[in-house]
Amino acid sequence: MEVIFHWCILGKFHRKAAWAMVAICLSLMGTLAWSQEPARPTIDLAEFVQRLLPLESDASDQTDLYESLLLLYTNPLDLNQATREELAATYVLSEAQLNALMAYRQAVGPFLSVYELQAIDGFDLPSIFDLLPFVTVQPPRMGLRTGWVQPTQHFLMVRSGKLLEQQKGFSAIDTNARSNTRYLGPAWNGYIRYRKSRTGLYSLGFTIEKDAGERPWNWSPKRQIFGPDFTSFHAQVLNRGRVKNLLLGDYQLQVGQGLVFAAGFSLGMGSEVIRSTYRSTLGLRPYTSALEANYMRGLAATIRVGPRLDVTLLGSSTRRDGSLDQAVADPNEAVISSLVGSGYHRTAAERDKHGNISEQNIGFHSLYRLKSQQGQLGLTSLYTHYGIKIQRKAQPYNYYEFSGADHWVLGLHGDYHWQNFHFFGEGARSQSGGIGAVGGLIAGLGKTVDFTFLLRHYDKDFHTFYGQSLAESSRPINEDGTYWGLRYSPSRKWQFSSYYDYFSFPWLKYLVNAPSQGYSYFLHARYKPHKRFSAYLLFQQKNKERNLPNSEASLVPLVETERRSAVLHMQWDKPMKYVLRTRIQYGAFRYIGYSESRGFTVVQDATWKFAKGELSGRLAFFKTDNYDSRQYVYEKDMLYAFSIPAYYDTGTRHYLLLKYNLSNDLRLWLRWSQTRYQHLDSISSGLNSIAGKTRSEIKAQLLYQF
Structure with a gap:
């Protein structure tokens, strides 16, 4: 069958004639197609995320993205049913490839096998290999009763x-110490x-x-x-029928560019310099993460009102963690000074905050799709009510933050495809009158060049509780920015990517006592001569203004900071045998005009694959001047787990991970990791502190497939 596809591809026909010939080939082989459907390849999602985001500063920022990609991997898209938006959310296909796939499906008809991807113009083998873990071709849709048993x-x-070492939170109370707070539960998770x-x-x-x-x-x-x-x-x-999606329980909604509703399908700024500017409208998604914030709990439904019009209605009643304080106007009134999203409830104080605030949401989204998937228009609205009024602490940087118990936000989004140009944008207005707006384009300039441009504006009084659009800050508020991205692929072996982002903050921020600005740029080169070896080299620099630390001046001055990072990453892969990865990472941070903090990490990873599983390990050496030049490196972990520890001081990091198939239905993972520090006498701080120079952890996991 694969030979026939290659014959169809290589024939020198007019495009329409070629498609017709492919269709004839497929019809002749139809009875064999589904029976020969290849098994989807396994994927190391941590390594996949690391390729998209090779430099990170906080593991928690990308846990939601990891969960979203894992949800996509475990529930692959049917190539015959997947929308353009869903395929774009894999972050694998370019604008030209998305256009080619949609045109092929419309001209030839339903896919009979993923082998057909080879017949689509512009699909090279690396792109197909990257896409295969997230797609499949299924038989015609079955009924719910049949699907329940299959x-x-x-x-x-x-x-x-x-942890093998004892943290202070689990130690006996020292009667001579000022604090006698301890964790209330056992040390295992x-x-x-x-x-x-x-x-x-x-x-x-x-x-x-x-x-x-x-x-x-x-x-x-x-x-x-x-x-x-x-x-x-x-x-x-x-x-x-008309019910496209009905969800009871915990869920998220991803629509538009994330100004009103955003789920985990967002890259931010990384090595995927093109598609990171666009967020796909994916609709309602079940919430499966263990992160204890940023989800809704209740009932939601998407209804097909017309052939191209969908309407989503949602209701949510959940509880949030919050820090309570006295109201400024009335000391007898309790107010929320901050919402807490850590999810920790270990001490008496943390347990008092557990679910202590009620939150209700009512939301609406309508989506109208243009003909031939050329584009779409959407309208969003969200009303939120808290059981207790929110009133931030009286600090200058909080002056424009939301205050009150009720809030609404209204948004309008849309996008349009013209040839290899994709225009998109979203605007929203919050109850305060603040405006948030995002607009940009992605363009395929021939087969070798892709380009993107994005403008963003978030008023200092623009408030959105479930929005998460592209921004330098952790929230879309008090920011203006311009992003440019370019990717050049002169051959299948080489790819060069870069972006430049300029940002400014019109009002004060935490630890920034005046309006400020900054910029960042990123350079990335990838070399992949064949499927068994790949390497990339990258450099990133970010400059932004902050308060000068430890200043004794009455008005703390702003100083420009500079963070530089460089990575060389190489990988050797022998299918079904082993994988070797070598990584050299360097980073530096300074307040310009003051001394610089530098650090580096050398990492060697190895994975050996055998009949019933695989054994993976890491040896890493790191050296940093202090915590400012800490290094973050992704680690291979168990399925549904995500690990990216910070390396700082001088020391070593190593782990062993065993995956073993006890039977066809039962899998076992065992993991041991350890960090050894040379100069530290105490690791971490507070109740998490460990006396000594070593921090070790063991984990075990069982997965039973029914």
Whole structure:
């Protein structure tokens, strides 16, 4: 069958004639296509994320992205049903490739096999290999009853782990010390996940999680605490007549460019310099992460009102963690001084904040699709009510922050495709009158050059609680920016990428006592002579203004800071045998005019694959002047786990990870990791501190597939 496809591709026909010939070939081979559908390749999602975001400063920022990609990997897109938006969210295909795939499907008809990707103009083997883990070709859609007994995914997973060294929070109380606070629960952490689903039909699942130091059991339904520290559940039905999507339980909504509703499908600024500017409209998604914030809990539905018009309605009633304080006007009135999203409930003070604030949401989204998937227009609205009024602490940088118990935000988004140009944008207005706006384009300038441009503007009083559009800051507020991205692929072996981003903050920020500005740029070169070896070299620099630390001046001056990073990464891969990765990483940070902090890391990873599993390990040496030049490097971890520790001081980091198939249905993971520091006598701080120079962790995980 594969030979026939190559014959169809290589024939020197007019494009329409070639498509017709491919269709004839497919019809002749139709009875064999589904039976010969290849198994989807496995993927190391941590390594995939590292390629997209090779330099990171905080692991928690990308956990939601990892969960979203994992959800996509475990529920692959059907090439015959997937929309352009869903395919774009894989971050694999260029604008020209998306156009070619849509045109091929419209001209030839339904795919019979993923082998057909080879027949699409502009699809090279590296792109196909990157896409295969996220797509499949399924038989014609079956009924719900049949799909229930033939799920595409059905598993139960249990994981636990603990630090081998004792943290202060688990030690005996020192009666001579000022503080006698300790963690209330045991030192081990626990995680349970169950899911049963059939792509395009339904999904049912729950997640249970307990962090180290939290009590294993607590029952407080009024605060939505149902035994374990965090519980999450969802039940979803898809494509039942006019009901396109019905979700009960925990969920997220991803529409437009993320000004009003945003889920985890966002890259930010990284080595994917082109598609990072655009966010796909994916609609309602079940929430499966263990992150204890930024999700809704209730009922939501998307209804097909017309052939090209969908309407989504949602209602949510959940609980949030918050720090309470006295109101400025009335000391007897309690107000929320800040919302807490860490998810930790280990001490008495943290437990008091657990679910202590009620939050209700009512939302609306309508989406009108233009003909032939040329574009779409959408309208969004979200009303939020808190049981207690929010009033930030009286600091100058909080002057324009949201204050009150009720809030609404209204947005309008759209995008349009013309040839290899993709125009997109979104504007929103919050109750305060603040405006947020994003607009840009992605262009395929021939087969070798891709270009993107994005403008963003967020008023200092623009407020959005569930929005997360592209920004230098962690939230889209008080920022203006311009982003340019360029990618040049002269051959299949070489690819060069770069971006430049300028940003300014019209009002004050935390630790920035005046309006400020900055810029960043990124250079990336990738070399892949064949599928067994790849390498990339990158450089990134970011300059931004901050308060001068330890200043004794009455008015603390702003000083420009500079952070520079460089990485050389190489990988050797022998299929079904081994993978070797070598990484050299350098970083430096300084307040311009003052001394510079430098650091580097040398990492060697190895994975050996055998009949019943694989064994992976790492040896790393790091040296930094101080915490300012710390190094973050992704680590291979268990399925559904994500690890990116900070390397600082001078020392070594190593781990061993065993994955073993006990049977066809039962898999086991065991992981041991350790960091050794040369100069530290105490690791971390507060109740997390460890006396000594070593920090070690063990974890175990079992996955049963029904």
